[in-house]
Amino acid sequence: xxxxxxxxxxxxxxxxxxxxxxxxxxxxxxxxxxxxxxxxxxxxxxxxxxxxxxxxxxxxxxxxxxxxxxxxxxxxxxxxxxxxxxxxxxxxxxxxxxxxxxxxxxxxxxxxxxxxxxxxxxxxxxxxxxxxxxxxxxxxxxxxxxxxxxxxxxxxxxxxxxxxxxxxxxxxxxxxxxxxxxxxxxxxxxxxxxxxxxxxxxxxxxxxxxxxxxxxxxxxxxxxxxxxxxxxxxxxxxxxxxxxxxxxxxxxxxxxxxxxxxxxxxxxxxxxxxxxxxxxxxxxxxxxxxxxxxxxxxxxxxxxxxxxxxxxxxxxxxxxxxxxxxxxxxxxxxxxxxxxxxxxxxxx
Numbered sequence: 001x002x003x004x005x006x007x008x009x010x011x012x013x014x015x016x017x018x019x020x021x022x023x024x025x026x027x028x029x030x031x032x033x034x035x036x037x038x039x040x041x042x043x044x045x046x047x048x049x050x051x052x053x054x055x056x057x058x059x060x061x062x063x064x065x066x067x068x069x070x071x072x073x074x075x076x077x078x079x080x081x082x083x084x085x086x087x088x089x090x091x092x093x094x095x096x097x098x099x100x101x102x103x104x105x106x107x108x109x110x111x112x113x114x115x116x117x118x119x120x121x122x123x124x125x126x127x128x129x130x131x132x133x134x135x136x137x138x139x140x141x142x143x144x145x146x147x148x149x150x151x152x153x154x155x156x157x158x159x160x161x162x163x164x165x166x167x168x169x170x171x172x173x174x175x176x177x178x179x180x181x182x183x184x185x186x187x188x189x190x191x192x193x194x195x196x197x198x199x200x201x202x203x204x205x206x207x208x209x210x211x212x213x214x215x216x217x218x219x220x221x222x223x224x225x226x227x228x229x230x231x232x233x234x235x236x237x238x239x240x241x242x243x244x245x246x247x248x249x250x251x252x253x254x255x256x257x258x259x260x261x262x263x264x265x266x267x268x269x270x271x272x273x274x275x276x277x278x279x280x281x282x283x284x285x286x287x288x289x290x291x292x293x294x295x296x297x298x299x300x301x302x303x304x305x306x307x308x309x310x311x312x313x314x315x316x317x318x319x320x321x322x323x324x325x326x327x328x329x330x331x332x333x334x335x336x337x338x339x340x341x342x343x344x345x346x347x348x
Contacts, residue, residue, distance in 0.1 A: 002263030030131025080148030
């Protein structure tokens with residue numbers, strides 16, 4: 001999924017779940033920032049204070065993607081949550097260990113992850129953690145069938161659009177042959193490029209096990225939106241009614257009508273639709289900036305460019321950027337050290 005879902009749709013789902021604007025804004029920003037927090041290392045301040053951060057993503061073409069340890073600490077806990085074949089703790093799916101690592105929508109592992117975030121609402125970074133969790137939870141739908149490690153199970157071949165609509169000139173094969181990602185290693189859905197992330201696309205492909213898979217991304221994205229809405233309603237202690245018919249119709253219409261390859265362009269249209277009051281909570285103004293003066297990092301540190309030392313401000317401790325990175329570390333520890341071992345998965 002791209003910024004149109006992780007930011008805009010997460011905001012919509014949070015508002016429908018009953019969160020006020022300011023809280024939904026934090027949840028949605030955190031959900032998207034999972035894709036943009038690509039830097040790790042230590043932040044040093046001029047008063048000798050330090051803060052150590054971790055990253056939750058790498059660029060598609062990045063040598064760190066070839067490091068199996070990086071795969072386990074970045075791609076697996078934040079983007080390709082292992083589904084354990086849909087089996088409960090103590091049970092193994094058919095096949096070898098790799099089949100335990102393949103992401104599956106709303107798996108028992110994913111439900112355990114959501115519950116861990118729900119049980120911890122008192123932390124100052126609880127909303128940031130909820131946003132991170134909603135990113136990973138939504139990706140269990142979009143990234144289903146792929147694993148967050150380098151393995152031939154992630155191979156993709158013979159892909160083509162299906163249905164009446166044809167978005168890509170020359171078809172999907174023509175599109176993939178003209179971009180650098182065709183050289184991407186079989187990590188996650190790298191071989192499928194952005195096709196699992198496009199909400200309007202219906203397509204088929206042959207997976208790494210030689211099985212033909214047909215996917216209607218619109219249906220998948222609607223299910224994901226409903227799933228994260230129910231999870232956020234549970235966080236608030238409300239009945240899990242999910243997204244109502246009217247709002248779901250608006251979501252589906254936007255998914256289908258914004259046939260744009262560029263996720264940022266789709267995101268801009270979503271922002272306009274939310275501002276125009278397309279949803280039941282009424283008009284709202286949202287924005288997102290991972291860089292520049294409006295970004296969480298700049299608000300916390302005074303700029304987005306890493307410096308040898310930053311001027312320290314007491315407000316750093318309660319900044320959204322710092323709270324996000326606090327939540328990021330707890331999420332990774334919880335998933336990798338607490339949840340996955342219950343399912344017989346050692347990935348830390």
